Amino acid sequence: xxxxxxxxxxxxxxxxxxxxxxxxxxxxxxxxxxxxxxxxxxxxxxxxxxxxxxxxxxxxxxxxxxxxxxxxxxxxxxxxxxxxxxxxxxxxxxxxxxxxxxxxxxxxxxxxxxxxxxxxxxxxxxxxxxxxxxxxxxxxxxxxxxxxxxxxxxxxxxxxxxxxxxxxxxxxxxxxxxxxxxxxxxxxxxxxxxxxxxxxxxxxxxxxxxxxxxxxxxxxxxxxxxxxxxxxxxxxxxxxxxxxxxxxxxxxxxxxxxxxxxxxxxxxxxxxxxxxxxxxxxxxxxxxxxxxxxxxxxxxxxxxxxxxxxxxxxxxxxxxxxxxxxxxxxxxxxxxxxxxxxxxxxxxxxxxxxxxxxxxxxxxxxxxxxxxxxxxxxxxxxxxxxxxxxxxxxxxxxxxxxxxxxxxxxxxxxxxxxxxxxxxxxxxxxxxxxxxxxxxxxxxxxxxxxxxxxxxxxxxxxxxxxxxxxxxxxxxxxxxxxxxxxxxxxxxxxxxxxxxxxxxxxxxxxxxxxxxxxxxxxxxxxxxxxxxxxxxxxxxxxxxxxxxxxxxxxxxxxxxxxxxxxxxxxxxxxxxxxxxxxxxxxxxxxxxxxxxxxxxxxxxxxxxxxxxxxxxxxxxxxxxxxxxxxxxxxxxxxxxxxxxxxxxxxxxxxxxxxxxxxxxxxxxxxxxxxxxxxxxxxxxxxxxxxxxxxxxxxxxxxxxxxxxxxxxxxxxxxxxxxxxxxxxxxxxxxxxxxxxxxxxxxxxxx
Numbered sequence: 001x002x003x004x005x006x007x008x009x010x011x012x013x014x015x016x017x018x019x020x021x022x023x024x025x026x027x028x029x030x031x032x033x034x035x036x037x038x039x040x041x042x043x044x045x046x047x048x049x050x051x052x053x054x055x056x057x058x059x060x061x062x063x064x065x066x067x068x069x070x071x072x073x074x075x076x077x078x079x080x081x082x083x084x085x086x087x088x089x090x091x092x093x094x095x096x097x098x099x100x101x102x103x104x105x106x107x108x109x110x111x112x113x114x115x116x117x118x119x120x121x122x123x124x125x126x127x128x129x130x131x132x133x134x135x136x137x138x139x140x141x142x143x144x145x146x147x148x149x150x151x152x153x154x155x156x157x158x159x160x161x162x163x164x165x166x167x168x169x170x171x172x173x174x175x176x177x178x179x180x181x182x183x184x185x186x187x188x189x190x191x192x193x194x195x196x197x198x199x200x201x202x203x204x205x206x207x208x209x210x211x212x213x214x215x216x217x218x219x220x221x222x223x224x225x226x227x228x229x230x231x232x233x234x235x236x237x238x239x240x241x242x243x244x245x246x247x248x249x250x251x252x253x254x255x256x257x258x259x260x261x262x263x264x265x266x267x268x269x270x271x272x273x274x275x276x277x278x279x280x281x282x283x284x285x286x287x288x289x290x291x292x293x294x295x296x297x298x299x300x301x302x303x304x305x306x307x308x309x310x311x312x313x314x315x316x317x318x319x320x321x322x323x324x325x326x327x328x329x330x331x332x333x334x335x336x337x338x339x340x341x342x343x344x345x346x347x348x349x350x351x352x353x354x355x356x357x358x359x360x361x362x363x364x365x366x367x368x369x370x371x372x373x374x375x376x377x378x379x380x381x382x383x384x385x386x387x388x389x390x391x392x393x394x395x396x397x398x399x400x401x402x403x404x405x406x407x408x409x410x411x412x413x414x415x416x417x418x419x420x421x422x423x424x425x426x427x428x429x430x431x432x433x434x435x436x437x438x439x440x441x442x443x444x445x446x447x448x449x450x451x452x453x454x455x456x457x458x459x460x461x462x463x464x465x466x467x468x469x470x471x472x473x474x475x476x477x478x479x480x481x482x483x484x485x486x487x488x489x490x491x492x493x494x495x496x497x498x499x500x501x502x503x504x505x506x507x508x509x510x511x512x513x514x515x516x517x518x519x520x521x522x523x524x525x526x527x528x529x530x531x532x533x534x535x536x537x538x539x540x541x542x543x544x545x546x547x548x549x550x551x552x553x554x555x556x557x558x559x560x561x562x563x564x565x566x567x568x569x570x571x572x573x574x575x576x577x578x579x580x581x582x583x584x585x586x587x588x589x590x591x592x593x594x595x596x597x598x599x600x601x602x603x604x605x606x607x608x609x610x611x612x613x614x615x616x617x618x619x620x621x622x623x624x625x626x627x628x629x630x631x632x633x634x635x636x637x638x639x640x641x642x643x644x645x646x647x648x649x650x651x652x653x654x655x656x657x658x659x660x661x662x663x664x665x666x667x668x669x670x671x672x673x674x675x676x677x678x679x680x681x682x683x684x685x686x687x688x689x690x691x692x693x694x695x696x697x698x699x700x701x702x703x704x705x706x707x708x709x710x711x712x713x714x715x716x717x718x719x720x721x722x723x724x725x726x727x728x729x730x731x732x733x734x735x736x737x738x739x740x741x742x743x744x745x746x747x748x749x750x
Contacts, residue, residue: 054746061739068732089129089192093179093225094119096163097200099138099170100346101682102232104201104239111232112165115199118230118707119160122197123153131189132156133182137175139168139608139679140209142654145178150187167346167607167656169682170206172198176217183224194225199707201233204687207697218698228703229694239343239686241270242277242298244350247320253593254356255398256315264306264322264350268298269683270343277342279306282321283313315358317600317673319658324348347683351658351675353600357398360596362386363417364403367425367435367463368571378423378461378571379403381578385588399592407436411445419595420446420454423570424461427472431465447478451559455595456480458563459570460488460531475537482540482556482565486532489550496526499552503545509594510543510553510587522583527552529574530567540565560602562595603674610651613661613672620663622648622671627657633664648672 096119102112109117123132131150137143146162148155179196188194200206207214221227245265252260262281268274277295293306312318324342342348364379386399394401402413406425414420426437450456458473458481466485473480491497501519504510512518533551535542540556543564556563568574578584605611615622618637625631637646648661656678662671695701 054742058739058742058746061735061742065732065735065739068728068735071728089127089131089189091183091185091188091192091194092122092126092130092132093182093194093196094132094134094160095175095179095196095198096134096136097138097170097172097175097198097206097232098136098163098166098168099203099206099682100165100167100678101170101203101239101344101686102201103165103346104233104241104344104686106233106237106343111201112163114707115230115232116160116163118232118705119197119199120157123156123160126153129189130192131187133185134159134163135175135178135182136163137172137178138166138170138654139174140171141174142166142168142608143174143178145182150185165346166654167676167678168654169679170200170203171209172200172206173210173214173217176214176221180217180221180224183221195228196221196225197228197230199230199232202229202231202235202688202694203682203685204689204693205681205685207689207694211697214697215699218702219700222700222702226703227698228705230705230707232707233688235688235690238271240272240274241268241344241347241683241686242274242295242324242342243267243269243344243347243680243683244279244322244324245303245680247281247322247350247352249354249593253360253398253596254312254318254354256312256356256358259309259311261307261309262320264293264308265303266295266298266306266324267303268300269686271300271686273300274298274342277304278325279308280323280325281308281310282323283310284319285321312356315356317603318354318356319673319675320352320354322350322352344683344686346656347678347680349656350677351656352677353603353673353675355597355600357596360399360592361416361418362399362401363409363413363420364401365406365409365420365422365425365438366403367406367423367437368461368573369405378459378569379421380571381584382421382423382570382588385578385581385585386592388585405436406438409438409442411439411441414442414445414449414454417449417454419457419592420449421457421459423459424463426463426465427469431468432463435463443472444478446473447480447558450480450561450563453560455561456563457566457591459566459568461569461571461573464531466531479538480556480558480563481538482554482563483533483535483538483551486534488529488531490529491527491548493528496528497530497546497548497550498523498527499525500545500547503542505541505543508543509590512590513544513583513587518583518586521580525575525577525580525583527568527575527577529569533565533567564591564595603672605653605674605676607653607656607676607679608651609653609676610649611653611659611661611672611674613648614645615648615663615671616646618646620665622661623664623669624650624652625660625662625669626652627655627659627676631669634661 096115098112102115103110106114126132130153132153133150134146134156135143136146146159148159175198183194218227243266245267248263248265249260254260264279264281266277266279274295275297277298279293279295281290281292283290290310291308293308295304295306298304310320325348364382366377366379368378383401383403386401387394387397389397407429426432426435427443428440429437431437446456464485466487469481470484471477474484499522501513501522504514506514513522527546530546530550530552533554535551538556540554542551543553543555546552551567553567554565568577570578572578602612613622615637618640621636622634623631624634632650632652634648634650637648640646650661653659653676656676659674659676660669660671661674662669689697691704694704
């Protein structure tokens with residue numbers, strides 16, 4: 001037990017007054033002989049014992065009344081305190097959940113606005129000599145203490161007003177960790193009561209993140225302070241929400257000055273059906289030459305693809321921005337002004353960097369050329385899949401193919417290549433006597449080519465010797481292969497292997513091969529011979545398997561590039577795959593789109609993830625331009641020696657949008673561009689906890705307050721519950737009544 005006004009206990013010394021009166025006050029009299037007293041003496045002696053007992057009880061009641069009065073004035077409390085009991089104030093610690101679900105509309109205010117209003121009211125009604133500390137918390141490691149004078153409550157109000165949302169998902173534990181540490185802050189007032197306020201919308205996903213540790217931390221806080229959870233959302237009000245999941249171009253490759261179909265994936269994560277949700281698209285912030293789309297109907301949990309065509313500008317890095325809401329056109333082509341019926345704006349925008357190209361340069365290294373019949377050459381079918389146009393149009397087609405023999409492949413050509421394809425190529429001239437193989441210079445240049453962002457496709461064939469390939473490109477070589485190779489296996493001609501589309505990795509760039517019609521036609525492919533792989537060595541990923549369970553395609557990311565390996569040939573020697581153009585051409589189309597898009601993949605990040613920029617020089621310091629156009633200094637680039645590339649990094653990515661890292665002082669800032677999107681884990685599940693569920697999560701019943709006009713009265717009532725004053729006063733009333741009654745009884749004539 002502690003006392004909010006411990007100095008008032010000094011008043012208990014007043015108990016000495018009745019004691020002094022009792023022991024030292026004596027009536028003054030002169031003895032007078034009176035014969036009649038002789039007859040009363042015997043009666044007095046008989047009643048004196050009873051009278052003394054009554055007086056002692058009366059004295060005890062009066063002393064107890066004075067002690068209870070002093071205790072009541074000292075305000076005894078259940079409140080945990082870290083001090084020695086010298087203050088009437090409160091050390092209040094505010095923890096704001098700033099995940100983007102706090103931006104959901106809840107009536108006329110957002111949840112964050114309700115939290116701020118409740119916080120200001122609490123500050124206004126804190127007892128004298130109180131302090132306030134404030135933390136913002138979102139994501140698994142983004143807790144920030146806002147710096148200000150904790151004893152200055154006017155500053156505290158201003159700081160509350162400045163709290164802003166992030167694009168991160170929620171996690172309750174980090175905020176409670178910070179609050180628990182803040183209880184030991186040396187600036188806290190000695191003896192003050194401790195109150196930890198958690199302002200949150202009670203979204204279940206944030207409590208699920210680290211539920212086990214959360215329970216223990218809440219119990220630890222309970223021993224030291226009063227935990228008050230301020231609910232900032234209405235648990236009975238469902239949130240309507242549509243979220244943009246991605247921007248894809250599954251069937252197209254962005255080429256300069258062309259119109260490209262872009263698919264925006266929109267998901268209904270709420271519990272109500274949404275209709276006529278408008279979708280707009282911008283390229284580098286420009287809306288001209290861009291169509292708009294409409295998701296006519298999206299049922300709860302459903303993903304609606306909205307296809308919009310956009311004109312790509314010049315070659316280079318381009319930022320696509322999809323938004324929900326804005327102007328659309330009706331069936332007659334007239335402008336409309338629709339607004340999306342969406343309560344949560346935090347996931348209504350999605351940015352994605354893409355690489356727009358003038359051309360794509362492909363180098364095919366053919367290990368099985370046939371000058372007499374080009375259809376027998378290994379690269380023939382690949383060229384046709386990459387350039388599905390007439391012979392006369394190939395020279396102007398955006399995919400430029402350079403086909404060379406294995407012994408003609410020069411390392412210098414890789415500097416002018418985006419994708420290199422090795423078709424049944426021996427790793428060296430010694431692999432197959434009489435069969436041309438790769439030069440040592442070319443083979444040694446391939447790892448650097450991939451590391452720097454190039455793409456490598458390797459197709460199996462009769463000229464590949466597994467042991468030699470493993471020594472050159474496998475786990476004991478330069479580690480390019482997804483898996484080490486083993487010997488080939490051949491199926492009976494009457495019962496060939498078949499691809500198993502249902503084994504296709506999802507998500508991946510060939511995910512659509514799980515669906516009709518791609519799955520149907522791909523399952524009809526016959527594979528007579530396939531090279532085996534040791535899936536326990538190499539660290540790759542299987543993209544698709546054969547119906548026998550063996551790998552058909554695998555991949556491995558290395559640096560900024562990627563390696564694809566086909567366990568069968570890409571010509572007609574081990575399979576009839578090239579004859580089924582619907583599957584074969586689609587596969588290469590998907591691969592081409594995927595591999596050429598890797599150039600900007602590191603520039604597409606999720607809120608909270610770090611940005612990494614590799615400049616060409618470090619003459620000046622660097623700075624970061626954020627989506628709101630404010631800038632933050634990053635200092636000098638690191639690296640540049642001992643083989644470590646120059647690099648500039650930052651983790652200041654709390655808000656979705658476009659970020660730029662460039663040399664300090666440039667206007668406009670030029671350098672590395674990054675597109676940061678919201679952490680969509682936050683809006684995947686919008687379920688909120690009720691009070692009973694909250695108790696289950698933390699193991700006890702906390703103080704639950706609903707943000708609003710009644711918040712302070714609820715907190716005031718809770719503080720009153722934590723004080724014993726009312727009960728002490730009731731006891732005082734009882735004792736005073738007993739004393740009065742006993743005094744009357746003692747003075748009664750008998």
